[in-house]
Amino acid sequence: MEKVAGIGGLFFRAHDPKALGRWYLEHLGIALTPSKEGDPVWEQEAGPTSFTPFPETSKYFGDPSKVWMVNFRVRDLNKMVAQLRTAGIQVADPESYPGIGHFARLHDPEGNPIELWQPA
Numbered sequence: 347m348e349k350v351a352g353i354g355g356l357f358f359r360a361h362d363p364k365a366l367g368r369w370y371l372e373h374l375g376i377a378l379t380p381s382k383e384g385d386p387v388w389e390q391e392a393g394p395t396s397f398t399p400f401p402e403t404s405k406y407f408g409d410p411s412k413v414w415m416v417n418f419r420v421r422d423l424n425k426m427v428a429q430l431r432t433a434g435i436q437v438a439d440p441e442s443y444p445g446i447g448h449f450a451r452l453h454d455p456e457g458n459p460i461e462l463w464q465p466a
Contacts, residue, residue, distance in 0.1 A: 353395065355379070356416060361456055369455050373433055374418065393419050394465060407459045408451075415459040423448045423464035437462075 360366040370376040377388040396417060400406055407415045420426045427437050427450050440450040447465040454460060 352390075358414065358458070366454060366456055373430060373435060374460075391419070408453070409457060409459070412457065412459055415461060417461040417463050420462050420464050423450055423462055426450075426462055 367378045371378065375388075377386045380387055407413075423440055427440060430437050430452065435452060437450050437452040440448050442448045443466075445466055447463055449464075450462045452460050452462070
């Protein structure tokens with residue numbers, strides 16, 4: 347059976363796409379889809395990717411009107427959390443799960459849930 351090789355993009359609606367794109371670039375280092383030749387493309391490092399549907403009633407994402415959450419792998423969760431907090435971004439205290447890794451949650455300026463994950 348032919349299988350997909352990875353996630354090729356994440357597309358979602360935003361109230362202010364340009365401002366939200368700048369926030370992701372400034373605080374998480376994610377370059378948006380290039381608008382012209384020569385613009386950089388965000389490239390992921392190889393590593394594990396979780397793909398998990400949650401029950402509609404899950405409280406894991408916070409706001410029940412949000413139907414998705416993106417999980418970003420990070421190399422050093424403590425440094426990333428400190429960097430975001432220095433920028434005035436509210437981040438939940440990291441949680442650890444043996445054998446899985448360390449996690450911290452936050453929301454982008456439009457309230458979309460984000461989870462940061464430093465694999466074990």
